[in-house]
Amino acid sequence: MSPLPDGYRLVDVPESRKDEYLEVDRLAFAFDSNAETDALVPITFEWDRAQAVEDPDGALAAVHASYAHAMPVPGGTVACSGLTWVGARPDQRRRGLLTAMIDSHFARSLARDEPISALFAAEHAIYGRYGYGSAADDVRLKLARRAALRDVPGSEELTVRLATADVARHSAVVDTVHRAAGAGRPGWTTRDSDAWRTRMLVDPPAWREGAEPLRIVTVHDGAGDVRAYAMFRRKESWAEGGPAGTVKVREAVAVDAAATHRLWSFLLDLDLMGSVESPMLPVDDALLHLLVDPRAVVPKVNDNLWVRILDLPVALAARRYAAPVDVVLDVTDTRLTGNAGRWRLTTGARQDDGTYAAEVTSTQDDADLRLDVRELGAAYLGGRSLAAQARAGLVSQETPGALQSAAAAFLWPVAPMCTYVW
Numbered sequence: 001m002s003p004l005p006d007g008y009r010l011v012d013v014p015e016s017r018k019d020e021y022l023e024v025d026r027l028a029f030a031f032d033s034n035a036e037t038d039a040l041v042p043i044t045f046e047w048d049r050a051q052a053v054e055d056p057d058g059a060l061a062a063v064h065a066s067y068a069h070a071m072p073v074p075g076g077t078v079a080c081s082g083l084t085w086v087g088a089r090p091d092q093r094r095r096g097l098l099t100a101m102i103d104s105h106f107a108r109s110l111a112r113d114e115p116i117s118a119l120f121a122a123e124h125a126i127y128g129r130y131g132y133g134s135a136a137d138d139v140r141l142k143l144a145r146r147a148a149l150r151d152v153p154g155s156e157e158l159t160v161r162l163a164t165a166d167v168a169r170h171s172a173v174v175d176t177v178h179r180a181a182g183a184g185r186p187g188w189t190t191r192d193s194d195a196w197r198t199r200m201l202v203d204p205p206a207w208r209e210g211a212e213p214l215r216i217v218t219v220h221d222g223a224g225d226v227r228a229y230a231m232f233r234r235k236e237s238w239a240e241g242g243p244a245g246t247v248k249v250r251e252a253v254a255v256d257a258a259a260t261h262r263l264w265s266f267l268l269d270l271d272l273m274g275s276v277e278s279p280m281l282p283v284d285d286a287l288l289h290l291l292v293d294p295r296a297v298v299p300k301v302n303d304n305l306w307v308r309i310l311d312l313p314v315a316l317a318a319r320r321y322a323a324p325v326d327v328v329l330d331v332t333d334t335r336l337t338g339n340a341g342r343w344r345l346t347t348g349a350r351q352d353d354g355t356y357a358a359e360v361t362s363t364q365d366d367a368d369l370r371l372d373v374r375e376l377g378a379a380y381l382g383g384r385s386l387a388a389q390a391r392a393g394l395v396s397q398e399t400p401g402a403l404q405s406a407a408a409a410f411l412w413p414v415a416p417m418c419t420y421v422w
C-alpha cells in the first residue's frame with residue numbers, strides 16, 4: 001500500500017459526512033451547485049463504497065467511490081468496480097493521496113470478488129500509471145439539419161411522440177429500451193438502481209444553459225412498443241440567413257435499424273434548427289452506416305471506458321474470444337504483483353454462437369507475447385487490437401504468428417462503449 005504523508009489516513013465516509021465529501025468534489029472539479037440542483041440530482045453511488053483521505057486535522061482532503069457494475073464484456077458479464085468521484089482538494093494535490101486511494105480501491109475491489117475495475121478518465125494522463133488501459137472510444141457527431149440517411153425498410157411505419165422528460169413517466173421505458181439496444185455490446189453498463197434511472201432524466205434549470213427543458217422523443221411500432229428514444233434540448237439562435245438553432249442530444253438509442261432511421265430522421269429535421277450535436281455514440285453505430293454523406297459530418301473521437309484487470313486469470317476466463325487461440329502471455333504488473341508472470345490462455349471448442357471460452361493457467365512455458373497489464377486492459381473489451389498496440393511498441397512478440405492469432409481472438413465484432421459517464 002502506498003504511504004500517505006504523516007498524519008493522513010484513509011477513512012470510510014458515512015452518509016453523515018456527505019456535505020464534506022461534496023465540498024471536496026466541488027473544489028476538485030471547480031463547479032458550484034445550488035439547493036435546487038442538489039435536491040433534484042440523486043447521488044448514484046452507495047455510501048459503503050465511498051472512501052476518503054483525512055488530513056491531520058481530520059478534514060477530508062481527497063475522496064473517491066465506486067459502483068458495483070455488472071460489466072458487459074465480449075460474450076458475458078463480469079463484476080466490475082467502477083471507480084468514480086475521484087478528487088483531491090487543490091491545496092492537497094501531488095502528495096500521493098490519489099495513489100494511496102487507488103491501492104485501497106484495488107484491495108477493496110478484490111476483496112469483493114470484482115476481477116476488473118473500470119472508469120471514465122477526467123484527463124487522459126491520470127490512470128495509465130495505475131495499470132488502467134484505454135479500452136473503448138466513442139464518437140460525437142456534429143450534423144447539419146436534413147443530413148440524408150439511406151432508406152431502411154420499416155422505418156416509415158414507425159411513429160414518433162414528443163414529450164417533456166419526466167422521471168416518473170419515462171425512466172422505466174428508457175431503461176427497457178437502453179437494455180435491449182445494448183445487448184451484446186461490451187461496456188454497455190445498464191442503470192441498475194432507481195438513483196441511476198432517475199439521474200438519466202433529471203433536468204435542473206441550472207443545466208439548461210439557455211436551452212429548453214429536456215425533451216424526450218420516443219419511436220413506437222404498430223403494437224405501441226417503444227423501439228427507440230432520444231433525450232435532447234433545442235436552443236434557439238438566429239443568424240443573418242435565418243434560424244440557426246442547435247439540438248443537443250443527451251442520449252439516443254434504438255433497438256434496430258428501422259428505429260435508428262426513424263429516430264434520427266426526426267432529430268435531423270426539427271424546424272428552426274441548423275445543426276444537431278449527437279451524444280457519445282459507439283464508433284460502429286448504425287447512424288454512421290446510414291449517413292448518405294459521412295464526410296459532411298464533423299466527428300470527434302474520445303476515449304470512453306478505461307479498464308484495469310485486477311484478477312488476471314478470473315478476468316480473462318470471464319470473457320469469450322472471437323477466434324481459437326493458445327498463447328502464453330508474459331505480463332508485467334508492478335502494483336498487483338499476483339498478475340505478473342506467464343499465463344497460458346487456451347480456448348476450447350467453438351460454441352454455438354461462434355465464440356470461444358478460454359482457460360487461463362499460470363505456466364513456466366516460454367512466453368509468446370510480452371505486455372503490461374495496461375495493454376491487456378486496453379484489449380479486454382475487444383475494441384483495441386493487440387497487433388495495433390504491438391506496432392506502437394507496447395506489445396512484443398516472441399513467437400512468430402502469436403500476435404496474429406491473439407489479436408484476432410481478443411478483438412470483438414461489436415465496438416465497446418458506455419453511453420453515459422459515471
Ligand SMILES: CC(=O)SCCNC(=O)CCNC(=O)[C@H](O)C(C)(C)COP(=O)(O)OP(=O)(O)OC[C@H]1O[C@@H](n2cnc3c(N)ncnc32)[C@H](O)[C@@H]1OP(=O)(O)O
Nearest residue numbers: 028084085086087088093094095096097098099119122125
Ligand atoms: C474516475 C474519475 O473520477 S476521473 C476524475 C479525476 N479527478 C479530477 O480530474 C479532479 C481534479 N484533479 C484532482 O482532484 C487531482 O489532481 C487528482 C485526483 C487527479 C490527482 O490527485 P493527487 O492526489 O494529486 O495525485 P497523486 O499525488 O497521487 O499523483 C500521483 C501521480 O499522478 C500524477 N498525476 C496526478 N494527476 C495528474 C493529472 N491530472 N495529469 C497528469 N499527471 C497527474 C502526479 O503527478 C503523480 O506523478 P508522479 O508519481 O510521477 O509524481
